[in-house]
Amino acid sequence: MGITLTVSLGLLLGRWLAVKGTPAVLVSLGTAICGGSAIAAAAPVLQADEADTGVALATVFLLNAAALLIFPWVGHLLSLDPRAFGLWSALAIHDTSSVVGAAATFGPEALLVGTTTKLARALWIVPVTLALGFWMSRRQDQETRPAKAKRPWFILGFLAAAALVTYLPVLQPAGQVVAAGARRLLVLTLFLLGLGFSRETLRKVGPRPLIHGLVLWLLVGVATLGAIRLGWVR
Numbered sequence: 001m002g003i004t005l006t007v008s009l010g011l012l013l014g015r016w017l018a019v020k021g022t023p024a025v026l027v028s029l030g031t032a033i034c035g036g037s038a039i040a041a042a043a044p045v046l047q048a049d050e051a052d053t054g055v056a057l058a059t060v061f062l063l064n065a066a067a068l069l070i071f072p073w074v075g076h077l078l079s080l081d082p083r084a085f086g087l088w089s090a091l092a093i094h095d096t097s098s099v100v101g102a103a104a105t106f107g108p109e110a111l112l113v114g115t116t117t118k119l120a121r122a123l124w125i126v127p128v129t130l131a132l133g134f135w136m137s138r139r140q141d142q143e144t145r146p147a148k149a150k151r152p153w154f155i156l157g158f159l160a161a162a163a164l165v166t167y168l169p170v171l172q173p174a175g176q177v178v179a180a181g182a183r184r185l186l187v188l189t190l191f192l193l194g195l196g197f198s199r200e201t202l203r204k205v206g207p208r209p210l211i212h213g214l215v216l217w218l219l220v221g222v223a224t225l226g227a228i229r230l231g232w233v234r
Contacts, residue, residue, distance in 0.1 A: 002091065002224075002233075003124055006032035010216050022048045023209040026056035031216050034122040035060045035094030041125050045132045052209075059213035064098040072105040074225075082106045084228050086113030091233070092221040096122065126159065 010028025014021075026048060030039045036057055043053040071093065075085040085106045089099045096118045103114030165175035227233040 003032045003121070003128075006216075006220055009219065010212070013216055013219075014212050017208050017212050017215075019208045019212045022046055022052045023056055024212060026052065027059055027209060027213045027216065029128065030056060030060045030094055031213065031220060033124050033128065034096060034118065035064065035098075037095070037122065038125055038128075041129050042132055045129055045136060047136070055209045056213075059210050060094045062210075063213060063217050064093065064095050067093045067098055068101050071102045075106060078225075078229075080106075082108075082110035083113050086110035086115075087117055087233065088221075088225055088228050089114045090117035090121065091224040091228075092217070093118075094217075 007028045010031060011024060014024025014028065025046060026039045026042060029042050030036065032038075039053065039056050039060065042048075043056075048056075067089075071085075071089055075088070080088065086103045086109065089103045089110070090113070093099045093102060096115070099114045099118045100111065103110040161175070161178070165171050224233065
C-alpha cells in the first residue's frame, strides 16, 4: 500500500510541477521501491532516453547522500529508538546501501530492521516491472506505434535463478558467485549511466525532475516518520 501511495503521490506531484511523464515515473518508482535499482530496471521498459534516466539517477543519488547526513541527526534529535529509526530509514531512504549506512549509526537492531524491510521492499521491482512492461505493450498496441515495447523478460530469468538456488542446494555456491558478480555489474551499469549526466543533460531536461524528487522525498520522509511515531506503521 505504501508503494502505491508513494507512486501515486509522485505522479500527481509530477503533473503539478509539469514534469514530463518518464522522469516523473522513474523518480516516483525510485522513491517508492529502492532507488537506482528500480530506475535501472524500469528505464528500458519505459523506453526512457539517456537524459531522463541520468537525471532520475542523479536525483536519487544526491538525496541518498543527503539522507546519510540528515537522517541520523533527525533520529537523535527526536530520540527515536533503534527499531523505529531502522524502519523509517527503510521507508524513506532510496537505496539499500544508504539505508545500511544510516541505520548502522543507530546500532545492530536498527541495521537489522532497516536492511530487512528495505530488501523486502526491493522485491516489488519484480511485479512492478512486469506490470509496466505489459502496460507499455498494450498502450503501444492501442496507439499502433511502430516501436515495440520492451517486455522485462530478464525478470523471469531472475525468478528462475532464484528458484533454482533456493530449491537446489548444490547450486548455492555458484549462486553466491553469480550474485556477487551481478552486484558489481549493477554498480558498473549505474556508473556508466551516471556518466551520461552533464550540464547539457540538465539543460535539456530542466531542473523540474530534481525539484520533483526533492519534494517527493521530503513528503515521504515526513509522512512515514509521522506514521511511525503515531504507531500506524510498526
